[in-house]
Amino acid sequence: MLDSKYLLTDEQMMQFITKGYLVLQNDMPHQLHLSIMNQIHHVMHNEGNPGNNILPRVPDIQQLFDTPVVKGALSSVLGPDYYMHPHRHCHYNQPGNQTPGGGKWHKDGYWSSMRSHRPWWAMIFYYTHDITEDLGPTAIMPGTQYYEKFLGDQGETLLPTGKAGTMVLVHFDLWHKASLNVSELDRYMLKFQFLRLSSPEYPSWNHQSKKMIVPEGTPAIHLNLWQDVWDWLRGEPTAKQVGTPKNEERVLALRQELEAENAAVRGRAADELGRIGAEAASCAPSLGLLLNDPVETTALNAAYALGHLGTQGIDMLIKQITEGSNLIAERAAYGLQGAGIEAIPELLRVMKHENEKRRALAVFVLGMIGSSEGEVVPSLISSLQDQSEWVRRNAVESLGMLKQAGDQVVSALAKVLKDALRYETDDASESDQPESKKSYESDQPYITNKVGYTAALSLLRTGKSGDVKDAVRSLEQALYSKDRYVRAYAAETLTHLRTDDAVDILIRYYRTSRWCPDTSKASTF
Incomplete structure (x- = not known):
């Protein structure tokens, strides 16, 4: 049980809401950070960047995310049942980096069909060593998480610094970039992403005052x-x-x-x-x-x-x-x-508008509102048959965000997942694909099965509601999806469900998919 003293205060929550970031300091032995940095250095220089596999390649990193400070901050922002996303990355800023201005200001590619102002997602930047401005920390622009357009010179550039173990918790959509490393040292920053599994029902931080008090210096x-x-x-x-x-x-x-x-x-x-x-x-x-x-x-x-x-x-x-x-x-x-x-x-x-964009937006908003009252659930389930993949995907995500999702929601999501997996097979001809899929707007090439990905995530959010047999069967198939994130969500959802069937499926799956963090091209055996 997490000690409540590690949860954020009202003041810290308001800083996150208005400025989009918080600097955290892990009270862990310096030797641990040094060991992690040395392991990362070895991997990066001998094997290359392991990408999503940075955690199993350097398992000691998990200790940092299991600390009360980090768990308290993430629980405060994303709820106590938050989930570490399978995407993570080691950002290596080499000495003497001469890229003009450092990196390019950007927001990370989002995983939904539309960015949410409400914090369903967050990221943490972790530094393995003392980080100074000379080393090129990740620059952030406070308060810009709600903006689609870059503010440019109108925004404030901030370079969070600190001792080894410094972590910067940021709103997923905060504008940021790599800054210049003008030192003679390597700079390593680990980026991990986290997501909320349910809409809030109560304050999950040390909440004292209902009144919203805006912090000074808000841009x-x-x-x-x-x-x-x-x-x-x-x-x-x-x-x-x-x-x-x-x-x-x-x-x-x-x-x-x-x-x-x-x-x-x-x-x-x-x-x-x-x-x-x-x-x-x-x-x-x-x-x-x-x-x-x-x-x-x-x-x-x-x-x-x-x-x-x-x-x-x-x-x-x-x-x-x-x-x-x-x-x-x-x-x-x-x-x-x-x-x-x-x-x-x-x-x-x-939702009955002739334009798919307008239908998709209406469906998105219903998910953000989160109510399952009246005709919301039947209407969203009906939208799962929409000719537009964009609308269908939004409906899948919104069903996973509703409060008090019932049997019909879980069954509908399980069917969507099965259907989405069917279109991955080599047997599915081009003519089998819905016309809207060919013209579906997409800037998310890292997700190859967008509807299946979203269905697996929504089942993670709703899976324990009602009879989960259909969900377990569809998730078993999803473990072998061509989309790596569908596979990751499926494994996590089965772990979350923990029925006898789910556990049996996972045991068989892990026997063949278990990662060995010590095996690499540089290892002998």
Whole structure:
């Protein structure tokens, strides 16, 4: 049992929500870090980068992730049942690296069909040695985890440093890059990814105050967005503004500020209108126009503000998700997520839209809301037959995110997984493939079976619900998928289920797939 003193505080959680990172310090013997670094050095220089196999190649690394400090931080952000993703990598920054500016600013490729502002995923950067700015630590840009566009010179560059064992916990979507290593030493950074298995039902950190207190030095202001994440992590619906009525003159002034030339003024006005709530509903049309604002930070504030304006705000977001450009529709989706269960009836109607993008976004939002009430489950299961693979994949993921998933959800996911595996076989001709699969938008070449991958993950999240016999049978087949991540999720899900059949399947599987960390091209036997 983890001692609660290692869980994060409200202040640390708010830093993670607003700035997207926390620096952790593992209190482990220096000799352990030195040993790990020497083992990595040997592997990298004699065998090459082992990629996903860095952990079995250097098993001592696991000790670092089993410490109370790390387990407490990950449990606080991702819930106590978080999962270490099978993808991990050793980033080697060589001495005298002369790449201009270091690496390129980027977000890691995401594993879902759309990035989530809510922390379903996180990463940890671990340094095996004392890390100084000269050694080229991974640079991060605080507060940028919610932005699709790179801020460039408008953002702050931070180089987290510290003693051996320093770990930087970051929101999965935080912009980052390698910085220049101008020292004469090798710099090793291990990147591990983690994911949440269930939506929060209660605060999983040392939670003391319901009030959201924004830390100093926050690079931008997104009060409604942050409130959405804060309340979601607390297992509460997003707080609706109630209390003393606002002055009508103030609402009118804010509406005028939405048209200001200064983007920061427009953004602050949108944020304040969202905090006012339904009493500012008359500003919904003006906020709707701001979803197309050229400044992303302003557009995000407008989207989340609309989610707080009640029926008129939801109607405007639905209008934009169905009629706006693709960019506007995506921004509207985030606002509808913030609107919560009140948006569900309209989202169910959008699921029948003629455009696959709009259907897919509606399905995504239903998963983010997480409610299984009313027609949500039947509608999502029906979407598993959609002609668009994009829609089907979103439906698979959303079913895995619902609270209180039942037998019908598990059975449906098991069938999806079996069908997805069938399309991997050499016998499946090109004509057998759905037409939408050929034109499916994809920038995720590391996942070769996207629907199967997502189905295996959703079964990991829901597998213990109801009768799991169908799930076990489909997962046994998935152990032999051509997609390495489908195989990894299948093994983890069977381990999680631990039925007699699941254990028997795993024993037979591990007998032939067990990794020997001592065997390499450099070893004698």
